Amino acid sequence: xxxxxxxxxxxxxxxxxxxxxxxxxxxxxxxxxxxxxxxxxxxxxxxxxxxxxxxxxxxxxxxxxxxxxxxxxxxxxxxxxxxxxxxxxxxxxxxxxxxxxxxxxxxxxxxxxxxxxxxxxxxxxxxxxxxxxxxxxxxxxxxxxxxxxxxxxxxxxxxxxxxxxxxxxxxxxxxxxxxxxxxxxxxxxxxxxxxxxxxxxxxxxxxxxxxxxxxxxxxxxxxxxxxxxxxxxxxxxxxxxxxxxxxxxxxxxxxxxxxxxxxxxxxxxxxxxxxxxxxxxxxxxxxxxxxxxxxxxxxxxxxxxxxxxxxxxxxxxxxxxxxxxxxxxxxxxxxxxxxxxxxxxxxxxxxxxxxxxxxxxxxxxxxxxxxxxxxxxxxxxxxxxxxxxxxxxxxxxxxxxxxxxxxxxxxxxxxxxxxxxxxxxxxxxxxxxxxxxxxxxxxxxxxxxxxxxxxxxxxxxxxxxxxx
Ligand code: BG6
Numbered sequence: 001x002x003x004x005x006x007x008x009x010x011x012x013x014x015x016x017x018x019x020x021x022x023x024x025x026x027x028x029x030x031x032x033x034x035x036x037x038x039x040x041x042x043x044x045x046x047x048x049x050x051x052x053x054x055x056x057x058x059x060x061x062x063x064x065x066x067x068x069x070x071x072x073x074x075x076x077x078x079x080x081x082x083x084x085x086x087x088x089x090x091x092x093x094x095x096x097x098x099x100x101x102x103x104x105x106x107x108x109x110x111x112x113x114x115x116x117x118x119x120x121x122x123x124x125x126x127x128x129x130x131x132x133x134x135x136x137x138x139x140x141x142x143x144x145x146x147x148x149x150x151x152x153x154x155x156x157x158x159x160x161x162x163x164x165x166x167x168x169x170x171x172x173x174x175x176x177x178x179x180x181x182x183x184x185x186x187x188x189x190x191x192x193x194x195x196x197x198x199x200x201x202x203x204x205x206x207x208x209x210x211x212x213x214x215x216x217x218x219x220x221x222x223x224x225x226x227x228x229x230x231x232x233x234x235x236x237x238x239x240x241x242x243x244x245x246x247x248x249x250x251x252x253x254x255x256x257x258x259x260x261x262x263x264x265x266x267x268x269x270x271x272x273x274x275x276x277x278x279x280x281x282x283x284x285x286x287x288x289x290x291x292x293x294x295x296x297x298x299x300x301x302x303x304x305x306x307x308x309x310x311x312x313x314x315x316x317x318x319x320x321x322x323x324x325x326x327x328x329x330x331x332x333x334x335x336x337x338x339x340x341x342x343x344x345x346x347x348x349x350x351x352x353x354x355x356x357x358x359x360x361x362x363x364x365x366x367x368x369x370x371x372x373x374x375x376x377x378x379x380x381x382x383x384x385x386x387x388x389x390x391x392x393x394x395x396x397x398x399x400x401x402x403x404x405x406x407x408x409x410x411x412x413x414x415x416x417x418x419x420x421x422x423x424x425x426x427x428x429x430x431x432x433x434x435x436x437x438x439x440x441x442x443x444x445x446x447x448x449x450x451x452x453x454x455x456x457x458x459x460x461x462x463x464x465x466x467x468x
Contacts, residue, residue, distance in 0.1 A: 005467045006404045013415020014461050015078030015118075016071070016437060017369050019125035019170065022424040023060035024084065028100055032131065035086035036138070036175065037427055039130035040186045049430035050442075057425045058440050061104060066448060067438075068111045071421065074437050074454045075461030078118040080298075080368065080417055082125035082170060085151050092129050095150040102158060109162055119163050120298075122225060123152055123209065125170035126427060133187075139176065139198040142280075145205045152209045156216055164220035168209045170368075171227045171300060172202040173255055181321060192320050196272060196279040203258040204285050210292040224259050225298035225368045228252040228355075229305035230348040234329040239309035246325035247307050259297060260360045262290040275320040296414065298368025299352060301399070303342040306331055339375040339433050346398040353406030353413055364412045370399050371419035373426070373433030387439050387451040396453065397468040404466060418457070422448065 008014065021037050034042070041047060041054050060067060071079050083105060090096045112119050128138055136143050152168075160166070176198035178185040206224050213222040231247045233240035253265045263286070272279065308329040314320075335344045349367065356365045372395045380388050400416050407413045423436040431442060437454040441447040460466060 003467055004401075005465050006401060006408075008404060008460060008464045008466060009407065010464065011414075012404075012407070013078045013366055013417065014457070015076050015080060015120070015415065015417040016074070016421035016457075017080040017417045017419050018060075018421050018424055019082045019122070019127075020084035020087070021054060021057070021082075021125065021127050022420075022426070023058045023081070023422065024087075025057040025059050025061055026055050027059070027061050028104075029087060030090070030098070033087050033090075033098070034130040035084060035127040036130050036133055037126055038086070039133070044186060047428070047430060049432045052425075052442050053430045054425050056446070058422050059446050060422075063446075063448075064104075064108050065111055067422065068108075068115050068117060070438055070448060070450070070454075071112075071117050072115045073450065073458065074421075075458035076117055076421070077461065078120055078165075078415070078417065079112065079421060080120035080122065080167075082122040082127060083155055084127045085124055085148070086127050086129040088155065089129075089151055092132060092147050092151070095147075095154050097154050097158070105159065109159065113162070118165070120165040120167065121155075121159070121163050122167040122170045123155060124148070124168070124172075126175055128175070137194075139201045139205075140194050142201060142204075145201050145208065148205050149208050149212060152212055156213060156218065160213070160216060160218040160220065166213060166220060166222045167298060167368075168206045168222065168224045168294070169202060170225045172206075172224070173199065173227065173251065177251075190319055190321070192275075192322075193278045196277055199254050200279055200281050200285070203255065203264075203289055206259060206294065207288045207292040210294055211288070214292070221295040223294045223296040223298060224255075225300060226252075226255050226259065227300040227302075227369075228256060228352060229303075230301070230351045231305045231307060232351075234306065234308035234331075237309075240307070243307045243309045243326035246322065247305065250322035250325075251305075256297070256360070258289045259294045260363050262293045264289075275324075277320060296364040296366070297356075298417070299365055300369035300419070301348050301352060301367055302370065304345045304348050304351075306343075337372055337374070340373045344372075344395065346402045349399050349402035350406060353403070353409075353411040356413075357411050362410070362412045364414055366414035367399070367403055367416045369417060369419035371395070371435045373435045375433055377423075377434040377439070385449065387449070389451045389453045392451070392453045393456050394468075396457070397466060400460075400466055401468055 087101045090098045176195045180191050180195040183190040231244045233244035306329040307326040310327045314324040420435040422438040423434040423440040439449045
């Protein structure tokens with residue numbers, strides 16, 4: 001293919017993302033401040049990578065000044081991270097703020113402002129306090145919605161005058177899908193009703209936090225970050241298309257529709273009723289969801305999800321699972337990232353852009369995460385010690401190109417954020433797969449080094465053009 005160049009609009013976000021738990025480390029964490037992820041990591045050593053894990057993570061909490069300088073060196077316009085709910089408060093019931101942790105965010109925001117990096121903050125990136133899971137069953141309890149709103153009040157009171165872009169959740173569907181739908185992760189227990197209850201309470205929490213933010217009269221915007229898995233059927237045959245529609249309903253529209261349209265898809269409600277999924281919701285909850293919709297959505301886009309019609313009949317005596325309606329389909333010859341086992345297909349961006357335009361009224365969105373995790377990346381180090389991650393440059397370029405084309409065609413796409421700014425701790429497998437523009441060299445005191453992609457990313461900012 002001959003080279004093409006496309007302009008990057010002046011207001012287009014060129015950023016990178018991270019989360020609190022995946023970078024900060026446990027330095028300064030007090031007894032009782034464990035998050036759900038901390039609790040899981042403490043009891044399951046196999047998720048640590050060669051002994052490295054969340055205890056120190058990237059040590060961002062101590063090294064953020066160095067890292068903000070690197071954000072600038074990479075040409076980032078925006079940096080997205082979360083505030084760790086489990087650490088921001090000393091008491092989740094009274095919402096008593098941990099001054100030590102809160103003042104670290106004051107300094108981080110000062111440092112970012114001084115370096116011209118716009119912060120984007122998310123209130124929950126899997127950081128549910130562990131004690132709330134133990135005591136109330138986590139998001140299964142409506143009480144936890146109230147406690148989350150109290151936490152959000154404290155966060156907004158402290159920072160909303162200086163942070164212009166807020167997000168309620170990052171990927172709110174993930175934890176309960178792994179824990180209650182698929183029973184793959186601690187404390188693992190299959191219950192589709194619990195899964196839907198968590199979904200609903202997170203949708204309700206989104207609406208209530210949106211209402212809270214607006215009532216505060218803050219100048220910024222409030223959105224949420226979702227991970228719609230662009231779902232493609234094996235064929236255009238009706239039974240395969242039906243499988244894709246069902247997947248989309250249970251895993252994508254269950255959050256997209258309430259956030260943007262203010263309602264659950266009627267077909268989803270009908271199916272849940274048909275399968276006697278005992279989740280609780282009230283008319284008042286639905287009215288709140290209808291009344292308080294987000295201003296924008298960040299979308300985490302990694303790979304397409306391909307499905308086909310199920311080949312087996314479901315046994316009525318086993319608990320209902322959405323997989324009743326679909327089976328995964330592996331396209332022969334698909335391009336893969338072998339480290340993560342994810343297909344590489346940049347047209348997912350065009351697909352979601354079209355959807356945002358046609359099905360969601362040209363709703364404002366941006367790519368909140370997109371990236372490539374690579375195992376044992378040190379093998380790509382050159383003689384000067386720099387990781388030559390040409391595969392990452394190609395990956396970013398191809399996805400960013402699709403986003404820019406969509407924007408040219410009228411999609412309300414606000415920007416592109418890479419996952420991740422630095423290598424960091426994955427909830428799945430700690431430091432095994434490296435995603436960063438910046439290498440974290442674990443064997444050498446977590447020394448930071450720009451990878452080849454970091455220099456390339458900076459050029460995007462300087463030239464405001466992408467060539468591929
Ligand atoms: C996203 C999450 O789903 O994917 C991140 O928001 C996560 O927290 C990223 O780290 C990459 O996935 P993984 O499982 O390889 O870390």
